[in-house]
Amino acid sequence: MNKKQRTIRLNLALILFSMGMALYAQDFYTAGERRHWLEKAHEYTPKLVETDMKPMNIVDIVKDQQAFQGWKAVRGSSMELFYKSPIKEQSGVVVDFGEHMTGYFTFSVAPLQTTPDAPARFKFTFGEVPAELATPFDPYPGGLSRAWLQDEIVTVMTVPDTITIPRRLAFRYVKIELIAAPNYEFTISDMKCKAVTSVSTIPESLPATVSPIIQKIDKTGLNTLKECMQTVYEDGPKRDQRLWIGDLYLESMANNYSYKQYNLTQRCLYLLAGLADENGYLNATVFERPQPHPQAKQFLFEYALLYNVTLKDYLVATGDQETVLDLWPVAKRQLDIVRQYLQKDGMMDFERVCKEWWVFFDWKSDLYKEVALQGVSIYAFAESYELAKMIGKEKEVADLPVSVKRMKQAAHKNFYDKKRGLFVGTKNKQISYASQIWMILSGVASKAEGRQALSALTSTADVCRPGTPYLYHYYIQSMVDCGMDKEAKEALVNFWGGMIEKGADTFWEAYDPDNDIISPYNFYPMNSYCHAWSCTPVYFIRKHPSIFQ
Ligand code: RAM
Numbered sequence: 001m002n003k004k005q006r007t008i009r010l011n012l013a014l015i016l017f018s019m020g021m022a023l024y025a026q027d028f029y030t031a032g033e034r035r036h037w038l039e040k041a042h043e044y045t046p047k048l049v050e051t052d053m054k055p056m057n058i059v060d061i062v063k064d065q066q067a068f069q070g071w072k073a074v075r076g077s078s079m080e081l082f083y084k085s086p087i088k089e090q091s092g093v094v095v096d097f098g099e100h101m102t103g104y105f106t107f108s109v110a111p112l113q114t115t116p117d118a119p120a121r122f123k124f125t126f127g128e129v130p131a132e133l134a135t136p137f138d139p140y141p142g143g144l145s146r147a148w149l150q151d152e153i154v155t156v157m158t159v160p161d162t163i164t165i166p167r168r169l170a171f172r173y174v175k176i177e178l179i180a181a182p183n184y185e186f187t188i189s190d191m192k193c194k195a196v197t198s199v200s201t202i203p204e205s206l207p208a209t210v211s212p213i214i215q216k217i218d219k220t221g222l223n224t225l226k227e228c229m230q231t232v233y234e235d236g237p238k239r240d241q242r243l244w245i246g247d248l249y250l251e252s253m254a255n256n257y258s259y260k261q262y263n264l265t266q267r268c269l270y271l272l273a274g275l276a277d278e279n280g281y282l283n284a285t286v287f288e289r290p291q292p293h294p295q296a297k298q299f300l301f302e303y304a305l306l307y308n309v310t311l312k313d314y315l316v317a318t319g320d321q322e323t324v325l326d327l328w329p330v331a332k333r334q335l336d337i338v339r340q341y342l343q344k345d346g347m348m349d350f351e352r353v354c355k356e357w358w359v360f361f362d363w364k365s366d367l368y369k370e371v372a373l374q375g376v377s378i379y380a381f382a383e384s385y386e387l388a389k390m391i392g393k394e395k396e397v398a399d400l401p402v403s404v405k406r407m408k409q410a411a412h413k414n415f416y417d418k419k420r421g422l423f424v425g426t427k428n429k430q431i432s433y434a435s436q437i438w439m440i441l442s443g444v445a446s447k448a449e450g451r452q453a454l455s456a457l458t459s460t461a462d463v464c465r466p467g468t469p470y471l472y473h474y475y476i477q478s479m480v481d482c483g484m485d486k487e488a489k490e491a492l493v494n495f496w497g498g499m500i501e502k503g504a505d506t507f508w509e510a511y512d513p514d515n516d517i518i519s520p521y522n523f524y525p526m527n528s529y530c531h532a533w534s535c536t537p538v539y540f541i542r543k544h545p546s547i548f549q
Pocket of ligand 1: 533
């Protein structure tokens with residue numbers, strides 16, 4: 001090769017490289033689309049409603065084997081007495097605000113007699129449940145940042161003063177420890193919390209004839225949802241305080257049957273669209289501050305698909321075609337996620353999906369997800385096709401009905417163990433709730449097969465059970481879908497009613513009736529005890545009164 005040929009070759013390579021780069025850097029959506037979506041998201045930012053909340057009384061956090069996580073709060077003396085007495089004599093006291101709140105904590109300090117001449121230092125610990133006040137946080141064994149835990153050191157430089165802790169907190173209880181005491185006597189008083197939520201409507205009350213336990217479950221679900229409804233649907237006001245698609249799906253569904261604040265759903269749908277990856281796929285979670293941005297490349301398989309179902313539910317609830325048409329390009333693009341792994345025989349390429357995506361379904365490390373993955377893919381296709389029909393776009397996704405049929409047949413052929421009446425994977429024979437649930441929700445199982453499979457779960461050994469209320473939601477839905485009304489109500493009452501029996505003011509992120517200290521993060525105080533995906537009894541109770549009321 002002579003010099004000229006070499007130069008031509010090099011130039012060619014450079015041109016190809018830059019073409020490749022340009023292609024890579026190309027955005028699936030136009031700048032105009034993104035701008036519009038983010039502007040819309042901004043326009044629908046709700047105003048927060050602020051309420052000043054005062055503590056009710058002092059409590060003693062008492063060890064009790066029978067209590068949830070081994071600790072209970074026992075009513076103690078009055079706030080009046082606490083406010084009057086020197087704080088030095090009361091270090092370690094726990095104050096009870098009487099209910100779960102999300103907001104900003106303020107307190108005042110004042111001298112008793114002598115002139116204050118030195119600073120004081122406190123440690124405040126905020127807890128959603130009693131055990132958070134009694135379990136040492138250090139040495140910290142957990143998987144997520146220790147800073148999520150709500151203990152704050154506050155140095156008060158001058159007395160008297162009124163101080164607000166800058167961090168937004170989610171709590172019912174506050175422990176106050178004086179960790180550096182000055183020589184003079186002083187008091188703490190006027191504690192309050194400026195509680196915030198974007199909920200501004202009051203949902204219809206349930207008929208008086210509804211049983212007390214269902215009333216309680218509904219009320220606790222509403223509280224959970226209210227606390228999570230901030231300027232987005234947060235997953236939990238303690239942690240992670242942000243929008244996740246899977247949580248949005250369930251929250252918006254509960255909102256559709258209660259507060260009916262559709263603008264918040266709109267905001268979230270637009271925000272996620274505006275912050276989608278350049279390849280057009282949605283990021284599973286996004287942040288609002290300091291300015292809206294995604295958790296880049298956080299690709300969670302089912303969450304991207306559930307966006308479409310959320311959009312469909314939103315349309316059914318509101319009839320707002322304009323928003324849905326605006327966001328249709330995003331929904332349509334998510335379908336390519338399934339298409340790229342769909343094989344000729346109608347089966348999803350499970351191994352390849354797992355390599356390239358976060359496949360979730362539940363916090364359960366041993367869960368084998370092949371069957372559920374096929375199920376959710378079918379479900380997403382079917383629901384998206386319904387959505388397309390509702391906005392006159394079915395021609396754009398004309399492949400879906402054929403694919404759904406093929407995928408269903410393949411699933412039935414490959415996963416259904418006729419002898420046992422259960423669905424199991426091709427490479428791993430684990431029997432899980434998730435597998436049966438998603439074969440029912442996707443319509444792979446007939447109603448009779450679904451009923452048989454769900455019933456068999458309760459009498460089969462070594463079943464992989466749900467680890468969170470997230471999967472439990474789909475469990476209840478699958479029972480409703482195959483006509484197990486009585487069992488669905490029973491399961492709802494046992495599961496969410498179980499949390500209430502253990503003292504829940506709001507429903508929890510993780511719950512196993514037999515294991516109070518279950519945690520996806522290796523440290524149960526890190527769990528969120530007011531968690532979005534746990535609010536869905538509100539949806540079931542209100543959508544299906546004949547089953548649940
Ligand atoms: C946790 C959060 C959130 C959930 C994700 C998958 O970090 O609890 O609710 O959607 O997991």
